[in-house]
Amino acid sequence: MINSEKFSVAKNPTLEDAATIIGKVLVNKKTLIIVGNFRVKYDGRASSNLEYGERILIVKSDGAILIHRSFGYEPVNWQPPGSILHVQKKSNILEISAIRRNPRETLKVSFDKIFMISTFSLDDFADFNLFASEKDMHKAILLKPSLIEQGFKPISYEKKVDPGFIDVYGVDKNGKLVVIEVKRRIAGKDAVLQLAKYVTAIKSKSDRDIRGILVAPNISKGIQTLLFSLDLEFIALDPKKCANLLKKPEDKKLELFF
Amino acid sequence: MINSEKFSVAKNPTLEDAATIIGKVLVNKKTLIIVGNFRVKYDGRASSNLEYGERILIVKSDGAILIHRSFGYEPVNWQPPGSILHVQKKSNILEISAIRRNPRETLKVSFDKIFMISTFSLDDFADFNLFASEKDMHKAILLKPSLIEQGFKPISYEKKVDPGFIDVYGVDKNGKLVVIEVKRRIAGKDAVLQLAKYVTAIKSKSDRDIRGILVAPNISKGIQTLLFSLDLEFIALDPKKCANLLKKPEDKKLELFF
DNA sequence: ACATACATCTCGCGA
DNA sequence: TCGCGAGGTGTATGT
DSSP: OGGGSSEEEEESOOHHHHHHHHHHHHHHTOEEEEEEEEEEEEESSSEEEEEEEEEEEEEOTTSOEEEEOSSOSSOSEEEOTTOEEEEEEETTEEEEEEEETTTTEEEEEEEEEEEEEEEEOOOOOOOEEEESOHHHHHHHHHHOGGGTOTTOEEEEEEEEETTEEEEEEEEOTTSOEEEEEEOSSOBOHHHHHHHHHHHHHHHTTOOSOEEEEEEESOBOTTHHHHHHHTTOEEEEOOHHHHHHHHHSSSOGGGGGGO | OGGGSSEEEEESOOHHHHHHHHHHHHHHTOEEEEEEEEEEEEESSSEEEEEEEEEEEEEOTTSOEEEEOSSOSSOSEEEOTTOEEEEEEETTEEEEEEEETTTTEEEEEEEEEEEEEEEEOOOOOOOEEEESOHHHHHHHHHHOGGGTOTTOEEEEEEEEETTEEEEEEEEOTTSOEEEEEEOSSOBOHHHHHHHHHHHHHHHTTOOSOEEEEEEESOBOTTHHHHHHHTTEEEEEOOHHHHHHHHHSSSOGGGGGGO
16 A cells, blocks of 8 residues: 555655645645745634744644744644644645634645655554652642641542632641642742632631641742731642652552542 | 755664764754654653654754654653753664753653654744734723723733732723723633732722723633622623734824833 | 743643 | 643743
8 A cells, every 4th residue: 555654755845746745644644744934824812924934844643733943842833633634736835724613713834845745654552651740749648648747637639619629628637627739839829829719618618627738849939928818838748759659569559549 | 065955854764874963963953853763751840751652853953852742732742942962872772862951851762763864954034923912902902991991091001019910900980990800811710819819909008999800802601790799890802803903003102102 | 040920822621 | 512720831021
């Protein structure tokens, strides 16, 4: 089969040849990399214009489209997976457009020169594993509640309350209710307000004393005073440390929980 | 000059040849695209592991690194611009590592097969123009305050108050103070609470009546009641409409403001 | 360097 | 489908 080849690369193809190659790729769900001179117009939630320049266009097998300049982490324009593509050869211009629904957004790429067009059938079935996420911190706290303080006992996890979900909910050694908001980064103003929101929500439904604890690797500078004024507490916890704790083979019983 | 060529492409290079090519690229600040079979290890704020699979690696001329699988909008691993790269040929493995400082993070890519390696000198000096940002909405309101309501007069822009910055601050036709929070998307609970925070901050420093107005294309479903209970108002404003308003050649005096 | 807020944020989860 | 919150968020803009 012609299309079973692992990859193909064409240097300085004509725009007609490129159009043919792209047409086949769209049918065969391959991944496409084009480098050339083109401009980009986007219209949707916002709109943008980028005049001609030499850039990289990637079309993935799931319909995701990325346009990258020679600098910067972020794509300058894009379309998410599931977008519908069309290719069209106009006079001296090769036009690729991608449409997304909900929200309706259109992306139009106009090439006047293609340096390289390459197509690939990429086999990639590996799992991606990330450690030290906020969820790892949740797990670590449930596994070893003393990370919070001696005598802390978790009651529920991701408890639903009026304004949202409480990360961890429990009681301290004195029987006081404890609401915990966990952040994997240095916690700022928003985190404090989020915690305050949950604490007031619980308070409005109970007469018991409530402690609100912000758990994060650190808090930003001006926040300590805000914390005190809202009668909230801070406990330092490092996400990497939590991840290492979970890697230990002992106490795998936690798996049952998730 | 050997290195003055626009681009180069090699198919199925040996890992030694690839290492040579990459070494030159790092010196010449070109943009590099490699497609091959590799694994990725990351360690920094978090850590991750991705076993061998066929993927795309891009190294930009500013040191940004992107690793893309054949699906999804986001890179599975990356390093931001300014990262320091090293390339090393081990037995049957080509290793590219990238280090970032502050935070210190390391990325290690190990190739056992390269399908294609290509290098490019991309000329791209075009301006990227985006319309319908939140800032465009701010500008439109200052240009045409009646977008809020008849008789509204803006006083200040991005006014600093205790908990942060007020987007737009002014007085209505009755002389009441008006605090405006602008969102370019459908506004949710967080936007309402943010506005409430500013209003209470202003109230605590003045005895005058304060109106808090949330300006956005729409508000999420359950929010109307919350708004009323906090005595706040909502005014619909579409970011695209604001952008079109700014495109009109008339009233360019606003430029002076920014 | 640190803190704050925006983003065409994207993505996943739950109702 | 909508709403909400996490993210190795990144990026710009202050201080």
